[in-house]
């Protein structure tokens with residue numbers, strides 16, 4: 001099983017969402033979590049590639065192309081990692097996006113979503129359709145974009161800082177649950 005991990009954004013170029021009170025950026029958090037997910041999945045017997053790049057599908061040619069790398073490998077599963085943010089500091093929880101419901105992507109997302117909310121105790125915001133998200137639109141394998149938690153919410157942000165290992169283990173278990181479900 002070949003798993004492609006895409007921590008969102010690009011440190012030094014696009015830091016993603018930030019929480020200035022805590023001095024943390026989305027790009028750095030998801031990179032750390034992504035590296036740990038890669039370790040867990042390799043130990044579970046998966047082949048893993050990880051790419052964090054500002055070039056999702058050809059729009060920034062100076063950087064490696066995320067979707068093309070996953071498609072050309074070709075990956076069996078694609079997981080993009082992000083932190084959510086909202087103007088309201090109250091907004092919190094975990095959600096996953098897929099190109100469309102009733103798909104292999106939807107099953108993969110359900111596995112990851114339930115592992116995270118059960119392990120981290122974050123609010124379950126569910127699996128949603130995001131057909132316009134570039135990494136879901138331009139990849140050819142089951143693909144999920146995970147919004148781990150809200151960097152803009154104090155309780156969620158503290159979890160993103162203190163419990164990266166738990167997020168990573170939950171995401172890795174979600175992927176292996178999906179693999180087992182598919183009988184592969």
Ligand SMILES: [Zn+2]
Pocket residue numbers: 008009016017026082083
């Ligand atoms: Zn993001």
